[in-house]
Amino acid sequence: MHSLAPLFAPRGILVVGASASPDKLGAVMAQSLASYPAPLALVNSRGENGMHTSIADAAATIPGGPDLAVLCVPAAATAQALRDSAAAGATAALVCAGGFAEAGGPGLEFARQVEDAVRDTGIRLLGPNTSGFFVPHRSLRASFVPGVAALEPGPVAVVAASGGVNHVLAFHLQRAGVGVSLAVGIGAGVDISAPDVLEYLISDPHTKAVALHLETVADGPALVDAVARLSAVKPVVALVVGRNDVSEFAQSHTGALATSWRTTRAVLKQAGAVIVDDEHQLVAAVTALAGRRLTPAADPGVGLITGQAGPGLLIADALHSAGVALPRLDRNSQEAIGALLPPLTFQANPVDTGRPGPGYEKIVAAVAADPAIDVVAVYGLTEPVADLPASVAASGAAGTLPIVIGVDGPDSDLERAAKSARQYGLPLISGPTALAHGITALVNDARGQFQRAQAPAGSFAWPELHGPWDEVRSKELLGALGIATPPRRRCESRTAAHEALADLGGPVAVKLLDATVLHKTDIGGVFLGVESPAALDRALDGLEAAGAREFLIESMAPSGVDLVVGARRDPVFGPIIVLGLGGTAAEVFADISIRSAPLSVRGAEGMPGELQARELLYGFRSGPVLQTTELAVILARLGDALCSNEEIAEIEINPLRLTRNGLLALDAVVINVEEDIQ
Amino acid sequence: MHSLAPLFAPRGILVVGASASPDKLGAVMAQSLASYPAPLALVNSRGENGMHTSIADAAATIPGGPDLAVLCVPAAATAQALRDSAAAGATAALVCAGGFAEAGGPGLEFARQVEDAVRDTGIRLLGPNTSGFFVPHRSLRASFVPGVAALEPGPVAVVAASGGVNHVLAFHLQRAGVGVSLAVGIGAGVDISAPDVLEYLISDPHTKAVALHLETVADGPALVDAVARLSAVKPVVALVVGRNDVSEFAQSHTGALATSWRTTRAVLKQAGAVIVDDEHQLVAAVTALAGRRLTPAADPGVGLITGQAGPGLLIADALHSAGVALPRLDRNSQEAIGALLPPLTFQANPVDTGRPGPGYEKIVAAVAADPAIDVVAVYGLTEPVADLPASVAASGAAGTLPIVIGVDGPDSDLERAAKSARQYGLPLISGPTALAHGITALVNDARGQFQRAQAPAGSFAWPELHGPWDEVRSKELLGALGIATPPRRRCESRTAAHEALADLGGPVAVKLLDATVLHKTDIGGVFLGVESPAALDRALDGLEAAGAREFLIESMAPSGVDLVVGARRDPVFGPIIVLGLGGTAAEVFADISIRSAPLSVRGAEGMPGELQARELLYGFRSGPVLQTTELAVILARLGDALCSNEEIAEIEINPLRLTRNGLLALDAVVINVEEDIQ
Structure with missing residues (x-):
């Protein structure tokens, strides 16, 4: 038996703190529980109305003992009542009172006492500070x-x-x-x-x-x-x-x-x-x-049949806003529907039927049979002469895919339609936008289950690398994760820096290299586009003035679109992966996609599509085109890395540049857990 | 009498195309109109059920003649029926049928015939292609x-x-x-x-x-x-x-x-x-x-009183999302409320009352009396023993400001609460989020009326300037509008360009100057940051290669945040003013604010606040801070300019740069109406 069964299906109930005054909560609760078809025993410390004065006495009247104790006593008395109830056989309890941790002051101590009682007795406790629960069918x-x-x-x-x-x-x-x-x-x-x-x-x-x-x-x-x-x-x-x-x-x-x-x-x-x-x-x-759930799918198609064009437009507009597709019906479907409807109406999807007439069920069947359609929404104003759920059921299509009916009309019509819909097992919703919300939920449920079916990536073999994580070492980690970075040299002297420039060829970026500096740019630790030895000397002068003892010389990356990607530990959910666009505008729009790790590559492929500004990544103004899988592999591996090494608090690549040759990590920060003290 | 009175309060009604078959639309319409307490005459061309066969005969039975003709005839017969009805005394008509312009084909001709009949007879026509209208109190x-x-x-x-x-x-x-x-x-x-x-x-x-x-x-x-x-x-x-x-x-x-x-x-x-x-x-x-409307105000404050904290959070969250303020109540209000409520609850706004008890009306009065509060939202689950509208009414506060009540509970409770609310003249809404929507509407109505009360700017005296609008002339127009631009020289020769560089001092922007080129950058017509005569010569070589015959030499502007502002003629609404942020990200987010012109400076002051990324304009990361009025003056004047000269199709400043010294127009395009042929 499930440990919550004594709460939700008790064989007997104790009400502790029941009252004879009808306006007291204890009386209201006892009254509310009276309809439950199992023994109920009331406890009142003053014995009002002949109620039991002790929990043990009350419990003894319940054959087999009470499963559930419902406590209507003040916060200060709750812990003891819990212990007494447990001793009397209760294995579940409900505490509605407030005045515990959320109230501060003495409430903190009352909360601690309740926690102790739960731990000591093993009683399962719902509350405190709730107005309860209900199970109507019982x-x-x-x-x-x-x-x-x-x-x-x-x-x-x-x-x-x-x-x-x-x-x-x-x-x-x-x-x-x-x-x-x-x-x-x-x-x-x-x-x-x-x-x-x-x-x-x-x-x-x-x-x-x-x-x-x-x-x-x-x-x-x-x-x-x-x-x-x-x-x-x-x-x-x-x-x-x-x-x-x-x-x-x-x-x-x-x-x-x-x-x-x-x-x-x-x-x-x-x-x-x-x-x-x-x-x-x-x-x-x-x-x-x-009602019926959709088969898991990446992007299910919706067929919309509407009796009135105006509400149909509201539905279609809301579905578009929610990112739900209304695919154009194919030629066969349109021909079948065209034979059933007058030529005036729109029939490609949405299908505008006018008032439902003879053959309506065939229209529903034709839309449902279209290969692009995975779920059908049917909308109409109620008509006294028409039973929309019956017509939909007559189509036979509800046996093959989910159909949701939307209706509007006077209350009495809605009740009749709802009754008919229940009879045929069809979900029914009032209101065009509400219907769109219902359909969107079906589609998003199917998308979610489709994503869930993708296996997460394998674990990551952590390389022979450890902190302190200066930029070179951080980029070696990226290399081990298979993430491309520009050619670079670690230089411990000016001479080495000049050799690196000659070796790499200009232009190069010249950076201060120091694991203790997280924001190099802020302290003048970055010089970009350095081409000549003279310019390099000026840059090195600047870095030395900023306190540099080591330098990083790195080839300049081609232009492109900057992303920010990272993995970090959320205090509530653990390792998460974050994707956003670079730049202040994207930052202000808070346009990011988040997943928890570990994550499959397939799961990560959904992340760029969640960005509002995603079109910037796919050839905007003849710009570079993201290979979604290339980014998804990086995102999944960042998550794997965090999952594989508990010492790492955060890995951030900012920017990860989308170039015509793919993705390139231009800067990277790795932070160990113990460093994460800001 | 209003010209629509014969439609909405007719002294008599003709139904043309009434039918004896109860499932025909003409029969349904006649049945629907039968309850109207004024003479009704039915016309059926075949005289079914003894109906009149001619419009004139039917009209003659209505004392004083029919005001309204309701036509239930096919599209092809509508124009003649309209003419006959007008001849018989009808001054208004309703045509529900479809099959006119929206259907194409012969429908286009039927629509033209209807338009002719309306023009010739002066009859006011509702429709075609509508399901009608209703006036329940009549x-x-x-x-x-x-x-x-x-x-x-x-x-x-x-x-x-x-x-x-x-x-x-x-x-x-x-x-x-x-x-x-x-x-x-x-x-x-x-x-x-x-x-x-x-x-x-x-x-x-x-x-x-x-x-x-x-x-x-x-x-x-x-x-x-x-x-x-x-x-x-x-x-x-x-x-x-x-x-x-x-x-x-x-x-x-x-x-x-x-x-x-x-x-x-x-x-x-x-x-x-x-x-x-x-x-x-x-x-x-x-x-x-x-219910009661709010006094016009720029930013009204909402007081929220809730019986349950959870729904209260939903309401507060929705109000915040809608940009509606829940100001903290002042010390006096909090003291008054503190004396009425147990200390556990939150009382600063929202005010969390728990179940309404004695003194509830005093809490409502205290919140309503707070100087920061302009409208009060009261929420609670229904209680059989409590009449929330009555308690609110007892506060007396509804006489001084709008109060909206939100309740949830079983249908029977809702009906009782609604009845009580109607009795006290208080609006009542079911659902936390719906209550937030209602309150948001009250606040936005007050904001809208406050904005409306600001007088539009005066008209603009157009300067002695006309096209072709190359960049220099466009910027002269901006100067006449009081909009700052960088120092510049128009140069007809390389010698003049070198003199300009010496005169202005570097760095300068060097641009192709040609009114026929709208996108100079795309053809290599812009060189930035030119400091030396040698660099200037390279730039001039480039511009000549791009076809330049004149050059613009202009001081480089300091860095800052780029805006795009403009005025153009919307095909439906006429002159409009548009504000957005520069850069591709802002463009992709479609983060813009729009107003029609003419517009008051005060009205324009609301525009930057409508941008999602507005924080970029107000000292983001120690950046420059927008003086809102300076921008509003520019926006209002752009609108005035378009309203003052019908030959101008569009004025766009892109970018208008926000610098530490204020706003500076770096590039401007003016397009005459006849040029606007793209």
Whole structure:
């Protein structure tokens, strides 16, 4: 039995701190749990309304003992109640109260006591500082919010950082006609955290899709692992809060500093999650994904059938913005559709049908049969005389690929359409843009699973190299990684520098060589385009003035487009790989792609395409054209290098220049872990 | 009486092409119109069910004659039916049929016939190719969609390019608890277009806020004028389709090429509209704006009160992303709030209340009274025991500033909260992100009206200058506009060039001077950093080889940050002003700000702040700091120049360099209208 089964399917429940005053939280919780079809025992220290005064007495009334203890007591009394509950047989507990670490002051001590109790007893604890969880198909509702009684069972699990957001998502899903299988607010996450619940959901038969809401991440690798394993069997959609600095408020809420929003989204995407921007997208995404999932593919094609051109334009525009392809239908498909529709309408994809009429199901079948189409979106205003889900089902196409239906109309029509859609097992979404979000989620889920299927690169045999990492040694490491650098000479004297110039031929770059200097340019440690011995002497004078004792003489690289690539250790997620464009503009736009390492070459091939300014890399204004695989090999190897040597904190190549002859690393910095003290 | 009154409040209606077959559009339309409390006369050419066979006969049954003719006849028969209806007294008509210009072929001729009939008779025509309009408070529903009978009257007008989107928006507003005052699908817009309806809404007493959906713009100045005049008296929210190239499908739909999405959004914003990205934002925006409007201000502050921290974080994050400020409350406010709340919660803004309890209305009052707060957002999960709108109303704060309430919960709770909010005249929105969108719309409306209040600059006295516009003459024009340029000499000989070098001192730029060459660099027409007579001779050799007969010798400018600024004539909106950053990266990011001219200096001051990379202009890495007004004066004057001389097609300064000594125009191109033939 899974260690969370006593929490989510308890054979008996203790409510500690139940109350006879109906407006007290303990009373509300007891009332909410009363519908659960298993023994419930209430504990009230003053014995109100004949309730038990001791946890042990209450537990004794439950045959086989209580699995779950729901504690409605103040923070100061929580640890002892936990110990007593465990002693009485409870193996899971829910603590909703606040006033622990997030409150500071005495709360820090209360939190420590709770942690000790969990460690000593082995009880699995959800909370503190959460508004609970609910499992509608078991009528189990451990929540202070009475409205959860109205929530219907369904295929979507909600795992939210915050109890409030857990409720918001459950209500919005209900409003969208989608029920929940399990909905959990993690709260402070002292014991049970999001990865634990995700792992539980892998084998939960009621859950077909998972909505994940994250504020902070305590254990990055555990989260990535859980998302990867869960998304392999059912789709996971993640909403990460904190695009902006809301950390002061967030810290008051969770007691933790916000994890990097950008990195969290990138590594979760890499782990197979679909990433969304707000709760509207989240609801649309899990609605679509709770139906049939797409076959993993690099770039699935969408067929759009719309009864009205105006909403169809909104859908097509939103799909384009999301990078989702609406491929032109082939000649056969267009001929088949042309025979079914009047000539006025657009039929190449989108297919503009006008009001659904006879033969509509054949149009759906024709679009679905087109070789470029992997998923079909069907949209229309509701019509009293037409049952869109029935027409779609009659096409037979839903047996071969996912179809999502979008409808708009009065509430009563929407309810009828939703009922029909449920009957035929078809996802249904209201609103053109929401339909586009749902389709985008299906496509991104398929892309994520396709990427996941690529094996990571092998481990890297670290060469006989170690710090201090001056530029020459750093570039020797790059050489061992198979990354090209310009011809160079390490020179310990001016004479050697002159020999190097003669040897390499001008123009050369002349640089200060010192592992302790990370930013050579800032201190006048770099001279470019040196051609003559006289110019070299001037450069060497400058370097010596800047304190140089060794020089690096290096052939100048041809012009090109500068990239910045690197691998470093994220404090939450461990080794990550970062790609961006060089220059201040790209820096200000924060236009970067991130992956966690180790990474397959195939996985890294997706990184340049994530850059907003990617067109600069592919022959912009007759410039050089990136060979994507060449860059992907470099990115993957940087990650392998970091994974292979725990002493290395960071490797950065800035710039990595895209030239007509390929990629060339012009400068490199390697930092050991112990040096990383800034 | 307004010329659209016969359309939207007719004293009698003719339905031409009514049908006895209930599934025909003519029958559906007649059925839909039957609820309107004014005489209705049906025309059917075969006299089915005793209907009139002639328009004249039918019209004669309507006392005072029909105002409105609703035509349900094929495209080929439409023009004659229009003429007959006008002859029978109709002064307005609705044509829903398609098959006109958008269909091509014979449709082009039918469209021409309709245009002729409109011109000859003066009848005001809505359509063709629209699904109609509805005015719920008059029970007037000219629509084929039976569900519109369920739409309730309310304060929001919908003006949609597409009949389908008109219906979608009306249904979504209804679902959001907001009714419509008038909802119109423009369709082909042969006669009545969006500006006509917007102008009608200025004096429509039932409309408090307007939702505008645009696909293409036929008459830019008319649209801008209508939006400016309407937004001065009631808020206008605009959704513009076409971020991406969906023109092939759009053209099949509307028969017109898509107008520039970016320019349309920019000039509508300048005219006072609030711009949104999708229909969710549109619905949230008009819901909030149908309540109290904010006082015009440059940067209003938002106070956020939330019952749950998790949803509060979603709201705060979304507001930050939208550039909306949540100012820290002052000491007085925090003390007042601190006395009302337990110490655990965050109280500086957002204010985290926990479940609303006694004294909640005092918290609302304290936040609203803070001097930095101009609008308050209140959020909470619904509670059966608490009436959030009533508590907010009890604060008395809604009499001094706008307050928007956000709630989530089961449908029954939402309905109760919505009813209470309507009773207290408070806008209510479901969903944290939707609440943030509503608040953002209120803030952006106030910003737009604040900008509108700035008077445009005066007209520009064009100097004694005319083309051909070589670089020297272009820079003389810039001088007349008060824009700084480097010292320069026009040189007709090599001797003169050498004198210029001696005179200006090196380093200089040496350029080919020829009004017929727009891209000097591409043909080797520019040499930079020339210091010595020998280097000058090499440069002059190069220029002569490139065909130069005149030379420009110009002092080299100091380094800095390059901008691109210009004024040109947009084919739809007329003179516009464009600001962007120089360099390929900024170009690829399409990071530009657009305004229509004439423009006030104050209005232009908002442009650099719209650039994503604006931080590059304000001392990035110890770089130069832009004096915003200096740039705004240049931008406004470029617009004035274009408005003052109709012969000028375009003025572009590329680059305009931000240096430590201010802005300096390094190169300028002026193009006359007749030259603009590329």
